[in-house]
Every structure is written in structure tokens, then in C-alpha cells.
Amino acid sequence: MIVPNPPLHILRLMGLAILAGVCFGSGPASAQAIQTSVPHAILIDVETGSVLFEKDADAPVTPASTVKVMTADVVFGELAQGRIKLDDEFTISEHAWRTGGAPARASSMFAALNSRVRVEDLIRGLVIDSGNDAAIALAEGVAGSETAFAGLMMKRGHELGLTRSVFTNPWGKDDPEQKVTPREMTILAAHVIATYPDYYKYFGEKEFTWNKIRQTNRNPLLTMDIGADGLKTGNIDASGFGLVGSAVQNGQRLILALYGATTAKERAEEARKLFLWAFRSFSSKSLFSADETIGYAKVYGGASFEAPLVAGREVKALVPRVGGEKFTGRIVYNGPLIAPVEAGKEVARLKIFRGAVEVLDLPLKTQEAVEVGSLPRRAMGAGLEYVGGLFRKYVGSKIDSKYVANQ
Template structure:
């Protein structure tokens, strides 16, 4: 039983913020089954998986590999270790006529020529050039094998727990594997971390050395969709794969379809799952970063209360059905100074019906210094007296 206002903010106290209510109208049907080995549909902003099938089954990624190659290149550019104006000497290993690349996608580089990094990036992303992938790998790390260490390092940082890269281009190799979930996370990271590079993924074609190569993503030209990337992939082992991202209003979805049996199938199945997501779900932003949610009592501080809220804007994916989204928060018991700005002090939960659909940390929006001797002594006495009624 709560006997004092000082004890009001106990950790397990649940406080309903009923102002976050959304009127929803239609029943959400089950996501359609797809003719694919595995697939994932993810909301970009919230990270919620809307639909999935075998999301963690390891499969060959084919040219989806180049998403990570591009991610590493962007990270090296951001770190200042390479420049867009760097001229790369094209090795025999990267040369388009190297036997390992027969029948594969190319930028059509020539051995012994020097090509700027900026051009190689376009050849990697738009043309899906295996030669461009190897040329960039050698420029950054000295060899393709050394470059794959960087790829796997970034994969680990991004939480791609079921992914292992053995090369920069995606041709089949023994341990070169990924999953639909990991590819969705990689797509999310590309858009979030390197938005300028991501703009290249919607380019329809790229011309180099007098040869124009098309972007193979089939949904870029579909007028019924809002797709602005990301990548196709195909080998005999992988089948036909497609990662897509599309925007509708304030909602961005990422679909990953792995292992279909044809180009047309990967297009059709991707369109099917994206349409389901946009039709039956929506992304809402119920709370803004920096907005105060509560001011609980604190002990031993220069102030008696601290402002709490969230550190980053919150997004929640909810279905378009009858229900009420509510925000609840809990505050840690006996908060004491000193308190740093951004320090965790509880949690915010979002509940739809009986289901908790998301949770985020509740943090201090201000720093509170420790009180002087007399202030601390007074609070110690108050805390002792208050504990008598617990």
C-alpha cells in the first residue's frame, strides 16, 4: 500500500497515458505465404517484423553480398581512410575477363586502367559489378580476403548473427551464408547510416566504358509501388533473391525474399508482401525525444525532482484493426543524485489490447548534482521516516 507521495514512483507501478489512442478499423488477415525459401517483412523505423518465414535459415546471399561491400566502402569514406577521388589501379583479379567472373554481372573494367572510387561505387551499386566489388576490396584492404574481415566485423557490429562473408561479390563459397532477417537488418543499416549512398540504389542504369548496364531491381520501374532500392541477387545455389525498400506516407518497409525460382517470382512475391504490409499496418510516432513524461521525486539532489522522458524519437508499428494503443511507464525506485543527463531511470511500454508491442528506456532529460551536506542529511532523515510506512 502506498502511504506517501515520496513512494509513489515505485518501479512496478504502472501508469496509463491514455492520450495515445488510435482508432483502428479493419481486421488484419494472416500474411500471404510466398513461394520462397525464406522471407521477412520489416518496418524500417520500428524494426518490427511484420511477416516472416524461415527468417533465420542460412542461405547463399548471391549479389545481396554487395550491400555489405557498399556498407564497408561507405564506412571507410566516412572515416576518411579513402576518398571518392582516389584512383584505383584495376588488377587482373578484378578484370572483367577473369574466368571467375564469366556469366556474372560486371561494370566492364579493364586491367591496368585507373578508375576513381566514385565510379567504382556506382558500378558496384547500380551495375552490381563483381569486378567493381573486387577492385574496391583490394583498394581498401589490399586483398579481397582481407576485405572480408572488415565485412564480417561490420556484420557482427550490426547484429547479423547468422551471416558469414567469404568474398565481396557474392559468388557461391562454402561458408558464404546469410539469412532473410540479417539482410533486412543490413538494409535498415544502409538506409539509416549512409543515406547519401542509399540514393544510388534507385538509379535505373549506369554507363561506363561505353557500356550501359541496367539496375536489375524489377520494382523500381513498377508504377504501383513506391520502391527506391535495394538489391537483387542470383546464383544457382541461392536462387532468385530480392531486397526491397518502399515508402508510403511516413511508413518505410523493407522486404527480403530469398530463394524463388525465377526473376518474375521474386518480383511478384516481393510486391505481394509489401502490399500486405502497407495495407494492413501503419507506423505511428506517439512520443518525441526530449518531451517530459514525468517528474519523480529524487533523493540527495540539489533539486527534489528530475525530468524524465525518452532520448530518441519512438516509432511503433501497429495493425489497422480495432484497438487502443496506450503508453505506460514505470520509474525506478528511490532515484538518488547525482543523476546524469541520459541516465536510465525506468521504461516506457506501448500496449495494444493485452499485448506489449514495444518498450523503450525512460531517461533523465537533465543532470542533477548531489546536494550539499545539510541537504543530504535532511533527505536521509526523510527517507528513514518514509520507510517506516512502507
């Protein structure tokens, strides 16, 4: 569907490649093969980006202490940039001690008032003990105040494309404005794991002792035999019991975010159930090679009327080992593109669905440049665009409506 000043456009994949290449059985797409009692959840495979399970994953939820994943990410970024060091010491202010320490009777590393604590120990207090005092001390040490640090959290969120999440404090205090989505928390977790492997290891440490107080890691997955290696839990009255966790088996890493469990037991059991189901139920399938043409974007005013699109890397998805689910796909872009078009420019996105679940959303780039066409060719293109645009608007809307109805 291409019209003058067009909105978002949807084209079917060239040759129905996904339908032909990854179709199991002839029946209609089935519902997800597992259910969960928690109201919000999403489980992704990191290598392929495949969504293996989701349930209301884009709803805004109160993060509670899972927000400390973002706190850690900002601190890790400061370490990576050399602006702070692990051996630097930050002071436990009265605000950090009174609001997040022992007097608050909440999760704390029990750092003493006015003591100076190494950044590395504060990180352990943050991710192992879920210490609110550690979170506040890190925020004040890095940015001068919680408010300023929240600005860094928002900046990092925007850089990572977390468009629906709002960060207002580093420790998970109940604030009606502080909201995240489960989907965006998996994006954040994947970023932390991939970008800061030397610091991510702290999330997996099973215990930490400070001020002669030994505390075990609050992540229940670490004591289960499922390959879990880190990230955070959270719980306040406004959030229920939540978790962002990661596990690895046979080189495959999965990340789960779930929110709204009614008890810690339900949170742990549902998380374990989803991880085990996913590890047992899916295998990897190659859909397109790195340089394979996946589809075309229309070009206005060019020497060619179309620009071939590629992913630039192998496109893989996790598919059910058994079952009858079909994969469908579409290419989404704002178009037509206006010549000249550079080679290697990201201009579209490939969206792949397993049944009603969007399992992949990847950028597509132009495979080759499209130069400005000659005057006669531009005139012919304008005529074809006008006539063809009217036809494609009508046919395209029918295809889109049918597609949406089938979801």
C-alpha cells in the same frame, strides 16, 4: 521480477498505457493480414521502426549478391572519412578479372584486365550491374585483399549491432560461413540510406554502361510504380532469389528484405505485393511523447527506489487502418540498477508487440539522476528488495509465462 544477481527482467508498462492507447476492437490479436510464398521476409517502416510484416526473419540465410549492400557501406564509410575519393582509380587485378569478370560468366561490369577504374564507376558497377569484378576491385583497393576487406565488413557489422550476420567476402560468393538474417539486412539498409544519402543514389540509377556494354539495374522494383529507389538483389543456387529493397510513398519509407524465392518472377511479385499492402494498410499512431514517463526501473541503494524511464523522442508505431489487433508492451532491463544512476543513461529497452509480432524495440533512458541514498534508506531498500524480490519472483514468473503463452 527482481532478485539478487538477477537475469533479464520484464516489467509491464506503467498503467497498461499501450493497451489503453492503441487498442482496436475487443477480439484477440489476429494473424498477419497478408501472407507470402517466400520462406524468409521482413518489412519495416523506417521512421517509426515498426515491423509491419515478418516471416522467419531471424533465420541465417545465404545473402548472395545482397551482401554488396555491406560492401557499399564500407566503401561509403571510406569516402566519408576521406580515406578514398570518387576520382581515385583502382586496378582491376587478374584475380578480380578472372574471378569476378567476364571469364567467370557471372554478374560483372566487364572491366578490362589491368585497367584502372574510378571508384565512382566501380560503385556503379557494384550496385547497378551487381559486378563481382567491381566488388573485388573495391575490396582490394580499400583493404589490399578480399580477406582484409571482409574484416572491415565484420567490424562494420558489429558497430551496427548485426550480431547474427557473418561476412566473409564482398561479392556474394557461395561460402557456408557467410550468412545474414533478413532482419539485420533491413538494419544495414536503413543505415546506408540515412547515413550516406549522397552515395545511396547510385542504387537507384536504372542503367550503367562500361566497356561499351550497357546493363540495366538488376533490381526489378525500380521499374514498378511503387516508389522504389534502390538496394540489391541476389541469387545463387544456395540462396534462391533474394532482395533487399526500399520504397517511398508520401514521405513514408519502407524497407523489405526477402530470401528464398524460387524464381526471379516470384521474388518481384511477392516484393511488390508486400510493399503495396503495407502502404495501403497502415497509419501512424503516437504512443508516447519524447519526455513522457513510460515506466520505471528499480534502483538499489538510491535516494529513490525507482528511476523513471523515457524514450527521449516521440514513440510512434504504424497501426492497421482496420482490424482488431491489440498492442502490448514490456520494459526489459538488467536490474535492479545500482545507485548512483546518471540522468540520460540508456538502461532498458521498450518492446512493443502487435499480436505475436514484435513491432518496436527501442532504448529507454533514465529521465533523472538517482543519487546514493542515506544509510538508513539503503538498509530499508535492502530489506524491501529481499522481501519484495521473493514475491516479485513468483508473481513475475506467472506474468511472464502467461505472456509467452499468449504469443
